Amino acid sequence: MSSLKKAAQKHIDELVKSGLSPEEAALQAAKSVYASVTAFPGVQSDEFLAAAMVESSKIDFDAPTPQLPGATSAGTPKKKRTVAEQLDQAVKERKQPELFGALEKGEKNPLDTIAAKVSELKEIERMDRIISDMTQMELSLFDIAPWDDDLRAIPNDWGRSAVFTTRNKGQKRAAYDNQLIYHYNKDVEIHYTGIELRADDDELVWQQILEYAKRSAIGVHVYFTLRQLLIDVGWHINPFYYRRAISCLNRLKATSFQISSPRHSRIKGLSLVKEFEIVTDENKRSICQVELSAHLVVLFANDHYSKVIWVKYRELSPTARRLFDWCVTHKSPYPLKLETFRLICGSESTRPKKWSEQTRAACKELEEAGLVKKTWVEKGFIHCTR
Incomplete structure (x- = not known):
């Protein structure tokens, strides 16, 4: 990579000496790299080319070209038709056979692949700018997705995926390395690195942390005691549940999600808890200090979240x-x-009849809690009336 940069810079310097502006020289050098890679596949990745194009898109090419010191219009070198200009013309006319050779039927056009990656990178940059603006304005999650204090919030993508599983308590949690998590919508891809998260505890703890943080500015630390956390999630106050809460917080911190969605392009390296540690206050009390990732707001943006009645919701079985x-x-x-x-639950149940019975019991539980009007299982399908 360094040798390529040196070669490109040398080429740019030579073009500037010939009379081109630094901007024109940089663009032509970038196009030359593009042309050479097109001719010799595998020299650089699509990601590299996309990043280079995003950078070149920031240059104001409509600005007048400055004259070199002592140069006159009559002395300006006459530009020849360059490889870059030929490439421009071929791309404009979509002459794929000239550039790539005849494509097999159904084969993806390299131009389209790179264009898609350029679009994705621009969308990521746009999203980062928006989050940076929200941070500077000291907006809170509540400003983006308000919910009452007796409710809790869950991103819709989380409700429709297997981010939180229902596997048996006695079963050891799996360790995932960039594992594709099931999502009902095939257009949404969630890859996860970390220890398996479960609905039985991790989901509750995370939703309660969101409650603590919702009115604080995005990216600011929030503080709470473990005792308060146990009370708010409905757990008993004893050493077992203290340890359980700390384990949940550590798992949530050690999460990394890569999310691709038509709503927000791609989110990389998202952790449900960005930072967590236990600190001592002036009264020598142990306090949990937590910071959430600013990118979490993307999961809730545009009303893409749902609200649950907390006192009923937390009492449900997983x-x-x-x-x-x-x-x-x-x-x-x-x-x-x-x-x-079953896939949404991340369940490993292999007996359809048993899974049907478990689901019927869950339907009955929701009705008795008054969370739905009616829900039932019939002919292999779950039906629900809100």
Whole structure:
């Protein structure tokens, strides 16, 4: 990479000496790299080319070209038709055979691949600028996605995916390395690195942390005691649950999500808890200090989240909670296949009859809690009336 940069800079310097402006020289050098890579596939990745194009898109090419000291218009070198200009013409006319050779039927056009990556990088930059602006304005999550104090919020993408599983408590949690997490919508891809998160505890703790942080400026630390956390999630005050809460916080901190969605392009390296540590205040009390990632607001933006009644929601069994996650993220839930619901739960159940029984029990639980009007299983589908 360094040798390529040196060669490009040398080429730019030579072009500037010939009479081109630094901007024109940089553009031509970038196009030359593009042309050479097109001719010799594999020299650089699509990501590299896309990044170079994004950088070149920031240059004001309409600005007048400055004259070199002592140069006159009569003495300005006459520009020849360059390789870069030929490339421009070929791209404009979409002469793929000239550039790439005849493509096989159904084969993806390299131009389209690079254009898509350029678009993605620009969208990421736009999103970063928006989040930076929100941080400078000291906006809070509540400003983006307000909910009442007796409610909690869940991103719709989380309610429709297997981010939080319902696996048996006695089963060891899996360790994931860039694992593709099931999502109902095939256009949404969630890759996860970290220890398996479960609806039984991690989901509750995370939602409560969002509650603590919702009125604080994005990116600012929030503070709470473990005792308060246990009370708010409905757990007993004893050493077992203190340890359980700390384990949840550590797991949430050690998360890394790569999310690709038509709504917000791509989010990389998102952690549900950016920072967590236990500090001592002036009264020598142990206090939890937590910072959430600013990019979390993207999951809630444009009303793409749902609200749950906390005192009822936290008492649900894991399977019932995941079923309600699905139901609450749809205004009028349509029938859901039992097998699809199993995938949303991340369940490893291999007996369809047993899974059907578990789901029926979850349906009954939701009705008794008054969270839905009616929900039932019929002919392999889950039906729900909100």
